[in-house]
Amino acid sequence: MLKKIECFIQPFKLDAVKDALIDAGVEGISISEVQGFGRQRGYSEGEKPNKNVKFLPKIKLEIVVDEEILEMVTKQIVKLAATGKFGSGKIFVLPVEDAVRIRTKESGISAIT
């Protein structure tokens, strides 16, 4: 079964997370620069929140994996993206119907390994 991880991390954590994911067996990653907020609405500790939210820069990673390595991959993200502070990020896991490697026409797990 294929699963998709969509996660949001602090930009300065990208290198460490990427290296750990390659070690965990991930064969492809897409990233984008996004802006977002979580439950602090973009305010850091000590700041006085007002009713406006602040969008902060984050990196979104999209990773489709065999569910066999899902737990290891999410554990590595949690370990390496952690900052000990608010805003370290969040991981979402989604089901994936299918995948196709266009060059070879392989589908399913063969398309991502």
Ligand SMILES: Nc1ncnc2c1ncn2[C@@H]1O[C@H](COP(=O)(O)OP(=O)(O)OP(=O)(O)O)[C@@H](O)[C@H]1O
């Ligand atoms: N429910 C959500 N839907 C979509 N994106 C989200 C959601 N929650 C968080 N994000 C994204 O994840 C980023 C990091 O979220 P963040 O780590 O601040 O979550 P949090 O729930 O506020 O946790 P914490 O209390 O540790 O800060 C946000 O900037 C946003 O881009």
Ligand SMILES: [Mg+2]
């Ligand atoms: Mg937050």
